[in-house]
Amino acid sequence: MTAYLLKRLVIAAITLVLASMVVFAVLQVVPGDPARLMLGMNASAEQVEMLRSQLGLNDPLVLRYLHWAIGLLHLDFGRSYTYSVPVLDLVRERIVVSLPLALIALALSTAIAIPVGLYSASRRGRAGDVIAMGVSQVGVAVPNFWFALLLIYLFAVWLRWVPAGGFAGWKAGAWPALKSLLLPAVALALPQAAILARVTRQALLEVLSEDYIRTARAKGMPYRAVLWRHALRNALIPVLTIMGLQFAFLLAGTVIIENVFYLPGLGRLVFQAITQRDLIVVESVVMLLVAAVIAVNLLVDLSYALVDPRLRSRE
Amino acid sequence: MTAGLLEIRDLSLAIGGHPILKGVDLSIGQGEVMGLVGESGSGKSMTALTVMRLLPFSARATGSVRFDGIDLLAATEDQMCALRGDDIGMVFQEPMTALNPVKTIGEQVAEGIRLHTGAARAEAEERARKMLDRVGLPAEKFPLSRYPHELSGGQRQRVVIAIACALKPKLLIADEPTTALDVVLQKQILELLKDLVRENHMGLLLISHDLAVVTEMADRITILRRGEVMEEGETARVLSEQVHPYTRQLAQASMHVPKRRALSPLEEEMAPKATEGVASGGTSNPIPRPVETTLSILPDISPSRGERTPLLAVKSVSRLYPGRRLSLFRRDTPVYAVDDVSLSIAPGHSVALVGRSGCGKSTLARMILALDKPTSGEIRFCGQAITGKAEADLKSARRDMQVVFQDPYGSFDPRQKVERLVTEPLHLLEKRPSHAERREMAAHALAEVGLSASDLDKYPHEFSGGQRQRLSIARAIITRPKLVVADEPVSALDVSIRAQILDLFADLNNRLGVAYLFITHDLTVARAITDEVLVMHEGRIVERGVTKDVLDHPQSDAAQALVEAAPDLHRAIARKMQEQG
Numbered sequence: 001m002t003a004y005l006l007k008r009l010v011i012a013a014i015t016l017v018l019a020s021m022v023v024f025a026v027l028q029v030v031p032g033d034p035a036r037l038m039l040g041m042n043a044s045a046e047q048v049e050m051l052r053s054q055l056g057l058n059d060p061l062v063l064r065y066l067h068w069a070i071g072l073l074h075l076d077f078g079r080s081y082t083y084s085v086p087v088l089d090l091v092r093e094r095i096v097v098s099l100p101l102a103l104i105a106l107a108l109s110t111a112i113a114i115p116v117g118l119y120s121a122s123r124r125g126r127a128g129d130v131i132a133m134g135v136s137q138v139g140v141a142v143p144n145f146w147f148a149l150l151l152i153y154l155f156a157v158w159l160r161w162v163p164a165g166g167f168a169g170w171k172a173g174a175w176p177a178l179k180s181l182l183l184p185a186v187a188l189a190l191p192q193a194a195i196l197a198r199v200t201r202q203a204l205l206e207v208l209s210e211d212y213i214r215t216a217r218a219k220g221m222p223y224r225a226v227l228w229r230h231a232l233r234n235a236l237i238p239v240l241t242i243m244g245l246q247f248a249f250l251l252a253g254t255v256i257i258e259n260v261f262y263l264p265g266l267g268r269l270v271f272q273a274i275t276q277r278d279l280i281v282v283e284s285v286v287m288l289l290v291a292a293v294i295a296v297n298l299l300v301d302l303s304y305a306l307v308d309p310r311l312r313s314r315e
Numbered sequence: 316m317t318a319g320l321l322e323i324r325d326l327s328l329a330i331g332g333h334p335i336l337k338g339v340d341l342s343i344g345q346g347e348v349m350g351l352v353g354e355s356g357s358g359k360s361m362t363a364l365t366v367m368r369l370l371p372f373s374a375r376a377t378g379s380v381r382f383d384g385i386d387l388l389a390a391t392e393d394q395m396c397a398l399r400g401d402d403i404g405m406v407f408q409e410p411m412t413a414l415n416p417v418k419t420i421g422e423q424v425a426e427g428i429r430l431h432t433g434a435a436r437a438e439a440e441e442r443a444r445k446m447l448d449r450v451g452l453p454a455e456k457f458p459l460s461r462y463p464h465e466l467s468g469g470q471r472q473r474v475v476i477a478i479a480c481a482l483k484p485k486l487l488i489a490d491e492p493t494t495a496l497d498v499v500l501q502k503q504i505l506e507l508l509k510d511l512v513r514e515n516h517m518g519l520l521l522i523s524h525d526l527a528v529v530t531e532m533a534d535r536i537t538i539l540r541r542g543e544v545m546e547e548g549e550t551a552r553v554l555s556e557q558v559h560p561y562t563r564q565l566a567q568a569s570m571h572v573p574k575r576r577a578l579s580p581l582e583e584e585m586a587p588k589a590t591e592g593v594a595s596g597g598t599s600n601p602i603p604r605p606v607e608t609t610l611s612i613l614p615d616i617s618p619s620r621g622e623r624t625p626l627l628a629v630k631s632v633s634r635l636y637p638g639r640r641l642s643l644f645r646r647d648t649p650v651y652a653v654d655d656v657s658l659s660i661a662p663g664h665s666v667a668l669v670g671r672s673g674c675g676k677s678t679l680a681r682m683i684l685a686l687d688k689p690t691s692g693e694i695r696f697c698g699q700a701i702t703g704k705a706e707a708d709l710k711s712a713r714r715d716m717q718v719v720f721q722d723p724y725g726s727f728d729p730r731q732k733v734e735r736l737v738t739e740p741l742h743l744l745e746k747r748p749s750h751a752e753r754r755e756m757a758a759h760a761l762a763e764v765g766l767s768a769s770d771l772d773k774y775p776h777e778f779s780g781g782q783r784q785r786l787s788i789a790r791a792i793i794t795r796p797k798l799v800v801a802d803e804p805v806s807a808l809d810v811s812i813r814a815q816i817l818d819l820f821a822d823l824n825n826r827l828g829v830a831y832l833f834i835t836h837d838l839t840v841a842r843a844i845t846d847e848v849l850v851m852h853e854g855r856i857v858e859r860g861v862t863k864d865v866l867d868h869p870q871s872d873a874a875q876a877l878v879e880a881a882p883d884l885h886r887a888i889a890r891k892m893q894e895q896g
Binding site for chain 1: 367369372392393395396397398399400401404405407409412413414415416417418423426427430431462464465475478479
């Protein structure tokens with residue numbers, strides 16, 4: 001077990017370093033001079049040159065990478081070119097929106113998907129299964145912003161239960177903040193739930209054809225109990241894998257939903273930073289996401305070992 | 316016999332419209348052992364699953380199945396759940412997959428006890444402990460907290476038996492309980508079943524394809540073929556009289572010994588002649604073929620040189636596996652999978668490598684096939700060392716040495732046509748054959764194994780298990796190898812098919828002079844078609860000699876254990892005759 005854990009940790013660390021190099025290198029080849037963008041089209045060449053050296057943009061590549069990477073380790077992400085505030089402050093402001101949003105969406109999607117998967121698998125080929133899988137097919141196919149518009153129309157415009165957009169901020173209290181995250185979370189969760197339900201069903205069906213399910217049935221265990229006590233845990237590995245990938249997506253890939261709901265999240269921050277060539281912000285946020293994804297994958301790997309004793313005893 | 320515990324009358328079963336069982340009658344009395352024998356597809360397992368009511372959704376059963384006065388076909392699912400595991404227990408064929416990998420053995424045994432008795436966890440675990448002790452898994456070595464993957468196949472089967480017998484069912488159904496185990500384990504498990512049945516006065520429905528096993532165990536026997544009962548009666552009477560032609564056919568097939576040319580290990584002069592036949596285009600070969608095209612690309616065999624050098628020489632070969640990792644920095648002591656083994660095979664000879672599962676015979680075979688490297692020692696094939704050679708230099712060795720695996724289902728890509736599959740080894744030839752030549756050679760190889768050229772454009776799923784094993788053999792002989800390594804080539808086959816495949820092996824040995832290394836735990840196979848036998852035990856060869864001598868008068872403990880445990884139909888019938896008068 002310790003060996004398994006250590007190996008995963010080392011792999012995670014190496015991935016993080018490699019990813020930081022790639023992120024840094026890619027942004028070096030992106031066209032557009034941040035100094036010129038900051039100063040506007042009318043700035044003189046001398047002014048631009050001065051700002052470039054001020055920002056350290058003229059230093060050698062390796063030096064700039066090391067400077068940046070060491071800064072990251074101290075949580076010093078540098079200053080945004082456009083906003084002239086520490087990137088850390090920007091990120092902190094946005095992550096209190098994006099992280100809860102991603103977590104709520106993931107929780108919702110799991111809460112929908114696992115029961116639907118179990119239900120479908122237990123009635124394979126019957127009407128309930130066909131309907132559930134038909135609906136999930138629609139869920140996979142329809143983009144989340146379309147759901148978002150429908151939800152806004154239904155719950156904000158018509159029923160007036162929740163605001164149509166914007167973020168109340170946590171200072172005003174937890175409830176108004178959560179209320180403004182509710183619709184976007186549902187819009188994000190539905191397509192994810194549809195995918196996850198299908199994966200769960202498929203994984204369960206595979207497990208249900210295993211010999212040990214027959215052994216459990218031969219003990220006199222009712223079908224439902226077999227499904228819960230024997231099949232589900234064995235089917236969890238693919239489900240956990242997909243959940244890990246989904247969390248990464250929910251944290252970063254929410255630009256469109258954030259725009260639909262006017263949410264000041266990480267996705268919008270990156271999007272704006274890219275259009276404004278605010279490279280330091282882009283680098284920092286991307287690295288943050290990379291770190292988050294790696295951390296989630298590490299957690300997924302560890303949860304595999306919790307689920308499956310065979311992984312615990314393997315090297 | 317006492318009043319019927321299980322009474323099956325006129326049971327017919329169809330799955331998705333296909334008839335599986337046709338009017339089956341079968342009865343088991345209390346404490347009686349009923350042997351249900353038949354070949355694959357005869358409906359043995361489906362009969363068992365009908366009694367358990369664990370059939371696939373699309374199955375429709377008619378007739379009557381009464382257990383202890385209850386009409387099972389009319390019982391509700393709740394009633395069935397109450398019966399399963401409590402009054403009827405079941406043991407399955409494949410112990411490696413029959414247990415849930417993520418639950419401890421304690422949980423899995425205790426689960427059924429809690430379910431049926433409503434016992435508290437502690438009490439159920441105590442009973443589970445006693446049951447595991449009873450099946451030969453003592454607490455010191457097998458605590459309840461063990462997981463299935465930490466146990467061997469035989470040990471896992473003991474756990475499955477513990478689950479099935481935990482509540483002392485009135486009827487135990489055992490579906491091929493020992494087919495996946497080696498003979499020594501088979502004997503132990505059968506004895507355990509016998510004892511449990513006697514202790515608890517259980518009825519036992521023992522399903523097997525192995526007539527010898529059933530004869531040894533069963534009071535009465537039912538012979539099933541294509542869903543119909545052929546014969547039923549007291550074991551001794553049915554098998555000694557063999558009135559029914561199918562019974563006779565089964566009995567003969569299980570004792571079948573193929574005709575082989577006389578070849579004692581001393582008559583080495585025979586071998587080169589046979590090889591010569593191949594080089595000259597196979598004169599003994601009844602199938603016409605364009606000799607020129609085929610010959611030009613076949614490897615040139617010069618039999619005159621090196622008559623006395625063995626085809627295969629293995630010199631003190633060892634294979635060491637690093638020990639299991641105990642912690643980050645500590646490892647267990649390394650294990651010798653193969654320990655200082657030497658052997659040689661003369662051209663055209665047929666040698667059996669027998670031993671229990673895990674004795675190292677497959678590791679040795681992998682090294683001979685140059686699929687694994689020995690830790691020390693040397694392997695020479697056709698006088699050339701094959702150890703430590705680069706893959707490119709192994710080409711000629713690979714061409715002259717082919718392999719047939721156990722599982723005729725897993726060894727073919729299901730999306731490729733037969734022509735492609737059978738001609739796979741042809742890339743080993745020096746000259747690349749043209750498309751027409753490949754087809755020609757494939758057709759010829761198929762003809763040699765008793766299939767026809769029209770099979771070339773079929774896919775593997777269109778063939779039965781026996782036919783697929785013929786395809787494997789066709790693939791193995793297409794390069795005209797001098798040695799074929801066969802790893803349990805008939806153990807997955809029914810007795811009648813197995814007899815045919817053994818005949819085919821013998822015939823190819825006669826006609827083409829192919830030498831064989833048969834890896835098997837089945838002594839009847841060894842006895843049927845090998846000249847010499849090597850007995851392997853814990854990585855070492857502990858006994859070797861002429862097959863008949865070794866198997867009739869085994870000297871080493873390991874060989875004696877194997878011979879003693881091997882089911883033998885003659886012996887079993889004789890014993891039953893005495894018992895049943």
